[in-house]
Amino acid sequence: MENLTLLIEGFSNALTPQNLLFALIGVLLGTAVGVLPGIGPAMTVALLLPLTYALDVTGSLIMFAGIYYGGMYGGSTTSILLNTPGESSSVVTALEGNKMAKAGRGAQALATAAIGSFVAGTLATGALVLVAPFIVAIAIGLGAPSYFALMVFAFVAVSAVLGSSRIRGLASLFIGLTIGLVGQDLTTGQPRLMFGQPLLSGGIDVVVIAVALFAVGEALWIAAHLRHGVPPTIPVGVPWMGKEDWKRSWKPWLRGTVIGFPFGAIPAGGAEIPTFLSYVTEKRLSKHPEQFGHGAIEGVAGPEAANNASAAGTLVPLLTLGLPTTATAAVMIAAFNQYNIHPGPLLFQTEPVLVWTLIASLFIGNTLLLALNLPLAPLWAKLLRIPRPYLYAGILFFATLGAYAAGMQTFNIGILLVLGALGYMARRFGFPVLPIIVGAILGPEMERQLRRALQISAGDPAALLSEPVAVVAYTVIVLFLVVPPVIKAVRRRFGRGGPTGGLQAGGDSDGYSEDTESTVEFDAFGTQTSDGSARVIRVVRPQTERRGK
């Protein structure tokens, strides 16, 4: 019950007129920017970060909560009205949502997405309130060896488990760790990778890294392949749902929440797997399975709920352990660091008011989002028709602004350019961006924990295994890394027969599939081939492996 008292205190903090205004601005801007094509939630948060610089900590966290949920909702609007969404978590929403919009049911698709997001977001934030104190209670007793192990676990999860190619994921991770290495070593003060440049001594600002990878990299990548003309968008009225739609939506919302939250909460998060699982579940349970692929409302309601619930679940490891497992969470850590706030179990003890105000503002942001977005949806839909040259020129404009404002240094814009080129390469060559940013942020922290663990044991590496949580983490890592290849090898030996054989289609040794096989995999789930197909496949692979166990 203590949490409840704290939460109420958080609400009383967040519900001042000034803070409500910040939340409102956050939700509006977050949605407006998130709706813009090519801008995912992570980029939304990164681009809007400078706005919070001048606010006090509480005000900026509240605005942030609004931006966070607004950006997420904006993404689903884009995928429903435009198809081929930019961020992987909205891919599944696009499958049915865009079909619904094309069939003239865009208003219903947007409504079930908005209300489902609200329901899932609220329930999942409630779950966060319940779960977080327990994890904090455990985490507070953890020592450096456990933290080190959990970080390694997060690294392995984001680089080798979530992506499609282990080699590329790990390479991304090491590049991120390299970026995190730049600057003076925290303990010994030795310069590393500074090349005699004193401006690098404090390391590269995380905001610059995030803006470069998400905004500049993306803008350059799109510029290279810019589609001529604006893709057709579907005009839409104010979202509403009939009785039948409600009846078909509420169960998928709840199921989506139940599927989404745990996936976000374990430090191997990401919304791809839960959204896809939710989609498959709804398809199996639906009374109208024949509508799937032609605009089934369950196929929007479930995955959207799962997406939002997993986003709220992501906050569990973020706030209680300081582990970001999604790109958006990584950028949020950057925002926290601006204020010298370091998420983790200690934060709940040292700054309980702050933490609970943030959680309260998540509830508020979620409610504002619903209240605003139902009437404003037609306006957001108009934003999709913004001429692309202005859109991407604007992204570069705000990206350079954000990088400059991070330290009032033109030098930062130079770094922005270099890391932007890296972001371009990552997109061109299929290297996931998430491990880069997570590696860059967690790298220095990981080194600190490793040092601490070894210092206590006077350099004996056995100390790394001295805590049960650490042993469990390493065991799971080994299972993650060893089991899938073994299954693959066994399957190869005994042939690929059986109905699931086609699903395991793997191109080369690191799990990349050829285009033709992708289509086969995709059709195995009975969904229609679309531009987003390649992405959905990435979701399929880990799932089949899990089944294989």
Added chain:
Amino acid sequence: MSAPSTAPAAGLRARLQGRSELSVAALLAVIAIVIAVDTANIRHTAINAGVMGPQVVPTVIATGLGLCAIALAISVLRGGHAEAEDGEDIDLTQKAHWPTVFGLGGLIFVFALTMDFLGFVIGSALLFYGSALLLGSRRFIWALVIGILLAVGTFYGFALGLGIYLPAGLLTGIL
């Protein structure tokens, strides 16, 4: 980009297609070497004794990058290829348009160099204008007007709303 998935390509063609990804493997290797050299140059001071030295983590990273480079090279030579990222406004059927990419990169670079002299408003208005034109806008006056409005609006928004003063540069005293 993605290999045509019809017949297995002829040896030479396959090798040509894989080549661009080999350059990525080479880049990873170069970064690994740079880290290794940099780490070797870290001076051993007294403080390094007792605690884990500043060389340990860079060494691990350099090794990891090196292994990734080798593994990637092998994977590419064996026919693995990456999927380029797709999106709303991306048309992967057309080849990368390098003049646009380098033009935009150049604009950002020039912006960084001239920002302190020109000031934020002029610099970023020009950045927006140049980017919009490079990205295919043909409304020469409109794009400039939008750029100026955006820059002036941001300048005053930051100054009045956030209390952050962006450099005025040439326009000092006017703005």
